[in-house]
Each structure stands twice: as C-alpha cells, then as structure tokens.
Amino acid sequence: MRLSRRLAALIALLTLAVLYVSLVLIDARVLRGVQVDLTAGHVYTLAPGTLRIAGSLHEPVDLYLYFSRHAARDLPQLRAYAQRVELLLHDIAEHAHGRIRIRVIDPAPYSDAEERAQALGLTPAPGGVNGGRIFFGIAGTNTTDGVQVIPFLQRDKESFLEYDVARMIQQLDQRQRPVIGLISSLPVQGGGADATPPWTAFRQLGQLFRVRPLDGATLRAIPADVKVLLLVQPAGLTPVAQRAIDRYVQQGGHVALFMDPDPESIAPADAQASAQATATAMAPLLTAWGITWNPDRVVLDSSLAQAISIDPAGAPVRDPAVLGLGRGELNRDDVITAGLSSINVSTAGSLELSEHAHTRLEPLLQSSGESEQVPVAAVLAAGDPSTLLDGFQPGGERYVIAARLTGALPAAFAGDAPVANAPPRPGEVLLVADTDLLSDRLWVQLMPLLGQTITNPFANNGDFFLNAMDNLAGSSALISIRGRALAARPFTRVEALRRQAEAAFSAKQFELQQQLNDTERRLADLEQARNSGGTPMLTAAQRGEIASFTRRRAEIRRQLREVQRSLDARIDRLGERLKLINIVLMPILVSLFAMAWALLRAWRRRRWRSEGR
Secondary structure, three states, X not given: OOOOHHHHHHHHHHHHHHHHHHXXXXXXXXXXXXXXXXXXXXXXXXXXXXXXXXXXXXXXXXXXXXXXXXXXXXXXXXXXXXHHHHHHHHHXXXXXXXXXXXXXXXXXXXXXXXXXXXXXXXXXXXXXXXHOOEOEEEEEEOOOOOEEEEOOOOXXXXXXXXXXXXXXXXXXXXXXXOEEEEEEOOOOOOEOOOOEOOOHHHHHHHHHOEEEEOOOOOOOOOOOOEEEEEEEOOOOOOHHHHHHHHHHHHOOOEEEEEOOOOOOOOOHHHHHHHHHHHHHHHHHXXXXXXXXXXXXXXXXXXXXXEEEOOOOOOOOEEEEEEEEEOHHHEOOOOOOOOOOOOEEEEOOOOEEEOXXXXXXXXXXXXXXXXXXXXXXXXXXXXXXXXXXXXXXXXXOOOOEEEEEEEOOOOOOOOOOOOOOOOOOOOOEEEEEOOOHHHOHHHOEEEEEEOOEEEEEEOOOHHHHHHHHHHHHHOOHHHHOOOOOOOOOOOOHHHHHHHHHHHHHHHHHHHHHHHHHHHHHHHHHHHHHHHHHHOOOOOOHHHHHHHHHHHHHHHHHHHHHHHHHHHHHHHHHHHHHHHHHHHHHHHXXXXXXXXXXXXXXXXXXXXXXXXXXX
C-alpha cells in the first residue's frame, strides 16, 4: 500500500524531529567537549604546550575562578570576558585526565567567599553596581598547600591568558624550585674583599629559584637538573666548558646570555678586557648560532638619552649612552616584556644576524631610530657625556639590544648534534647585549629602614630579568605558548564604513566652523562700523547678512544629519546582508548540498540496480 504524499511528508518531519532530538542528546552526552575551531587565529584551540602541561600533571590541582557576577551585571564586556576565561579553564581541565578541578565562585559582599578571595591574594577593583567591588581573578592550590594567584584578570592582557594559566598550573605541579646554573665574571652575588651585597636582581632571583654557581674554568658538563644556564659576562671558559654549553643547548637546554661591551660594575681599566674575554669565550657558540656582537661598539640614542649627574654641584646632563627604553622600544607581543613600561640600559651593545645565519632574532628590546653605534673608546674618553651628541648622525636603524634566538640552533662542535631519531627538544637562547641593566643603579633605590633594606624600583629591569628566567625555567611546553589571539574580534568592514563617514563628518564640521569664524569676524566688523558711525540700528544690508548666515548654518546642519543618516543606513544594510547570509542563505546552501548528496546517492543506487550489482 502506497502512502499518500501528505502522510509521507508528516512521517519525514517526525523522523527529522526525532533525529534532531537524538543528535542534541548525543552532543550533550557523548560529544561533550568536542569542538571545531573555525576562527581566524584559532582562538578556541589550546596550544600544544598547554595540552602537554595539563596532560602530564603529577598531582591534582584546584583552580578557583572568582568573578563578582552581580557587581558586574552592568559591564557586558567584562562579563563576556569572564565567560571566555571560564571556557578556557574548562577546556584545559578536559585534557587533564581529572587532575584539574574547576570551581567558579561569585564572592558576595561580606561573605566567607569574599574573605577567602582576599586571603588568597586576589585584588578587587572598584566600578561595580552601586559602587561595589569586583573580584575577577584566579587562585590555584595543590595538595601540599601551594598557592598561585592571578590577582585580577585584565582585558588588555587577554592574549596572554592561556600562558598565565598554564604557568600557574605548572608551578603548582612543581615539587621543588627550579635550578639556575650561573656562570659570571661580575660580582653579581656580592662577596669579595669588601663584602659587597649581592645585586638586588640576583637576591630576588634566589627567592624564586635555586641558584647554583658554576666555574667556567673547571666545568665539564652542565648538571642534569639545571633548568636554565645563566651566563653573565662569562670569561675564561675552557674549550671543554664551551663544548659542555653547546651540548647542553643541543639537548634542549635553555640559556640566557648577558654580555656587555663596557660592564660598568667593574673598574674601567678592566672593562674592555672583560668584554674581549667574553667575546672570546662565546665566539664558537655565537658563530654557530649566526650572531654578530661587536665588543668594541656601543649604541647611542639621542631621543632616549637619560639625564645623569656627573658633578654633585652641577646640573644633570643628557648621556646618549644611558638609555631609557619605553613602551615603543619593548616587544608588546612577548610574554617577557608585554607588561613592562620602562627599562634602563647603559653602554649597551647590539645584536645582529650574520649573513648566512639559519636562525632568527625576535627583538625584545630595541633602540629608537635616532641612534648610532660608536667605539667604546669614544664613550670612555668623553668627560662630559653630552659631548657625544656633537656631530651625532643617526642612520634611522633600530639596534637590537635584547632578543630571543629562534629556529634550529646548529651545533658549534662536531659530535654535539642531537642523536638521530631522538625526541626533538629544541634549545632556547635569550641574548642581552648589556649587563648594567641588572645592576642596582639603573632600576632600584635601596633605603635602610628599621634594620631592613627597602627596595624602591623606578624601572622594570628587575621584572624583565625575573620574567625571562621564569619563562626559560618553564618546560619547553610552556615556552612554546605564545600570545593567544584575542577572542573579541571587531567587525572590520563596519569599522571601515564608520571611519569613512566620520572623515566626511569631520570635514563638514571643519567647514561649518570655518564659516562660523568668518561670519563672526564679519559681524564684529559690522558692529565696529555701526559703533564708529554712531548708528544704533542695523542696516538692511547687515540684517540681510545675518539672515543669510542663519540660513547657511541650517543648511550645513541638515547636511551633517544626512551624512550621519547615510552612515547608519550603510551599516544597517551591511547588517541586513549578514543576517540574510546567516539566517537564510547558509541554511539554503546546506539544504541544497544535502539534497544534492541525497540525489547523487539515489542515482548511484539506481545505476547499481540497473547494472545488476
């Protein structure tokens, strides 16, 4: 018995409804956590490094997202960002095999949750409903009372959110402080005959890491537990030590190299000898990596020159060898320098790639375009630093003062290349052409108070150093995580239309203002002529000019309204086209594709049947 068309259509609709409900249930239960990221920049795709960190945890980690939803109900952008943060946390937890537990907490005012958030170190911000405070941060704990906190999640740092969360998880999973291996010819850790204190940057480093001094004259191999090898003006390295460093890099080690053409922390008579010794000690490695560093050249910069005092009784003078690097000279896309605002350097050198280098430099610190390089001897011979600006001729080049070295790092010595078929563990190298930025005088004031020393930083040099060590001390998984693309993507076409219309709007405004100014001058002239002529009443010509101006002003205002309406109409038309595409065209295209696929399959079945298959 053949079914009627109406009954067949009804059965088909019921079948589709059942299939739809079934798919929803399957998606909710079976396909939970499965997603396809079609966004530009893969906003919702975790980096491979994050997946490795989450999937290799040794112990459970609890992450608490504190967000004052009620206080932020009038801040839609902040609420949308909070949703993205929560989505990221749950996405990471999905890959942690149950070792990451997520809790989202809304700390109501004067509640136990609010007290707990403050005790953990979260920082509330004003601006909530009725003047309330907004908590928006992440706290993490492990099974050994370890605590890590992001005090407040700032929207302008969203691109580094995944890195910050992955770093927090990794630090909670660490069972002991990472080891920093230190080779230095400078008195960075203090001591000596005069019992000088350690540099503040290294004193802070010792609070976060275990710093292990290594002797370059007797070094035969880098200890296996060293997470970062820190080289600060290394000198006197034996060939065996050079080879040990090369082997360490080839096996995936992380190196931070600070070298200076004029290290001001030692006597001037020894500074140039120290620079030459460092150049000799690092020559095989720098050559293999494709790096050119000239120990005889110093970067001068007229626009970044800092004022220094050479005579306590005299006025400060500008020294183009002492540079104050601002936001324009710092890499805003790297996690080491993204949150910093100022770094001071002194008699710094520059880094360049050699002609046949196979590596790349990713600058972290650069000079401005108003810079040039001069011999170290010229800087040392200048009694008055301001005389270095005499005959100053900048070439427009921005010199690289600090950089990441990326790409495959060739071995400096035969036999140090990684073993064939070994798991790839790329080495990481950070290069800085200045050591003075680590010394106290360029970034921190030390003030004795009640038997203690209070540090008062005036630049971000210490933050740069600790950020670099923290970044390198992380696993290669953490280092591989770069700034995540922002989830909030503007409508570029709409913004372009708006800019075009605003340009026309501004032109009309300028035209109106010009005519107003001209008319006011004309009216002032008329008023002056009337007063000088003794005529208290306006003449017919004067009244005519005023009436003409009034009509012209009304006409221009009408044109301005038309420009604004044209802007709104163009944006509305674009929005209607987008709605038409999303609501009508895309379903039609999907339906046509499904129908074509069904017809193709039916045609194939008929063909097979006709051929007797």
